[in-house]
Amino acid sequence: MDFDFDKVIPRQNTNSVKWDLSADKNVLPMWVADMDFATAPAITEALAMRVSHGIFGYTITPPTFYDAIISWWQSRHAFPLQKDWLMPVPGVLPALSVIIRAFAKQGDKIIVQSPVYNHFFISIQNCGCEALCNNLVYANGNYSMDFDDLEQKAADSSVKLMLLCNPHNPVGRVWTKDELLKVKEICTRHNVLVISDEIHSDIVYDGFKHIPFASLDESATKHSITCASPSKTFNLAGIQSAYMICANEDIRKKLELILNEQDTIFLNAFSAEALIAAYRHGVEWMNELKQYLYANYIFLLDFISRELPQIKILPLQATYLVWIECKALHKTSDDIANALLQKHQLWVNSGTLYGANGEGFIRLNIATPRVLLEKGLNKLKDFVNSQ
Numbered sequence: 001m002d003f004d005f006d007k008v009i010p011r012q013n014t015n016s017v018k019w020d021l022s023a024d025k026n027v028l029p030m031w032v033a034d035m036d037f038a039t040a041p042a043i044t045e046a047l048a049m050r051v052s053h054g055i056f057g058y059t060i061t062p063p064t065f066y067d068a069i070i071s072w073w074q075s076r077h078a079f080p081l082q083k084d085w086l087m088p089v090p091g092v093l094p095a096l097s098v099i100i101r102a103f104a105k106q107g108d109k110i111i112v113q114s115p116v117y118n119h120f121f122i123s124i125q126n127c128g129c130e131a132l133c134n135n136l137v138y139a140n141g142n143y144s145m146d147f148d149d150l151e152q153k154a155a156d157s158s159v160k161l162m163l164l165c166n167p168h169n170p171v172g173r174v175w176t177k178d179e180l181l182k183v184k185e186i187c188t189r190h191n192v193l194v195i196s197d198e199i200h201s202d203i204v205y206d207g208f209k210h211i212p213f214a215s216l217d218e219s220a221t222k223h224s225i226t227c228a229s230p231s232k233t234f235n236l237a238g239i240q241s242a243y244m245i246c247a248n249e250d251i252r253k254k255l256e257l258i259l260n261e262q263d264t265i266f267l268n269a270f271s272a273e274a275l276i277a278a279y280r281h282g283v284e285w286m287n288e289l290k291q292y293l294y295a296n297y298i299f300l301l302d303f304i305s306r307e308l309p310q311i312k313i314l315p316l317q318a319t320y321l322v323w324i325e326c327k328a329l330h331k332t333s334d335d336i337a338n339a340l341l342q343k344h345q346l347w348v349n350s351g352t353l354y355g356a357n358g359e360g361f362i363r364l365n366i367a368t369p370r371v372l373l374e375k376g377l378n379k380l381k382d383f384v385n386s387q
């Protein structure tokens with residue numbers, strides 16, 4: 001390996017949400033979705049160069065920002081984008097809020113597939129709308145979509161949008177073309193606009209392929225909005241660089257209106273620099289990162305099968321967020337997460353954060369050097385053995 005993912009870099013006292021939110025400095029954080037690895041050197045170099053200029057005035061988004069995104073999506077996902085389809089935004093969450101405000105009014109409903117990324121619920125609520133859960137189906141250790149239920153929910157006239165998580169956080173699924181086509185067919189029939197959150201689309205493991213929702217066919221291209229960012233892939237969440245992809249000019253005009261109203265039209269002085277460096281020079285780093293993350297997953301599987309066979313690890317097709325079934329412990333997810341934090345100084349996410357049907361699960365972030373992963377797993381083992 002050319003890049004050192006084993007290196008432990010202290011993150012305390014860096015204003016890190018992950019490491020500095022807990023007052024207890026002995027807490028090992030394996031919760032929020034950022035990684036404990038230094039980003040790709042090419043990105044750090046580009047940012048250092050920008051910093052060395054010393055002037056950080058109002059910043060335009062250069063043509064190279066759009067070019068970098070277009071070549072990334074062409075080479076990674078074989079999806080040809082056009083420059084005018086791209087709209088820079090400071091993050092995927094700000095993008096979701098812009099989209100919801102543009103296409104739903106107070107009291108409207110938005111479909112989500114629970115258990116799902118918790119901030120979907122928060123963004124929907126912040127806009128005065130209601131999340132309508134098309135629950136994923138859990139059977140034989142695997143998740144799938146419930147299309148009959150989706151059909152029923154999409155038929156509700158107060159449903160305006162569906163918020164798709166593609167790939168899915170927290171259940172780790174990469175949706176197949178067949179599944180996405182069914183979603184598209186149902187939503188098109190009921191005039192429900194699909195927002196596809198593809199922030200996790202680069203960290204997809206061997207044997208699986210990310211299919212951009214908008215690439216399915218012409219109607220999906222024209223009637224969807226995709227949100228994406230290099231932030232999960234390259235550990236850049238604090239840099240705030242993201243974009244929406246939308247091929248439909250009428251939809252874009254509505255989005256632009258809200259972006260202007262909210263004054264979220266400009267990126268900061270580092271956003272474009274980081275994205276351009278990532279997408280132009282970050283592929284080798286990303287490929288090694290994926291190998292390391294998957295080796296962490298295998299390490300976790302091996303540890304759990306030897307030490308904690310009562311716990312079930314779900315298949316990880318994408319992301320570095322592992323969904324773990326703990327039903328055999330006969331405790332609520334909240335009790336497990338609280339006991340892990342209070343008694344064993346391990347911070348994981350309770351499954352119910354992602355919807356009521358996350359009960360019986362916890363989510364563990366494994367994007368950390370293996371030595372810290374092992375430390376976390378030993379804390380989990382101490383907890384289970386103390387029951």
Ligand SMILES: Cc1ncc(COP(=O)(O)O)c(C=O)c1O
Nearest residue numbers: 033091092093117169197199242
């Ligand atoms: C599915 C999903 N969307 C959006 C975000 C947050 O995106 P951003 O930091 O760009 O607002 C996350 C972060 O974990 C996520 O998992």
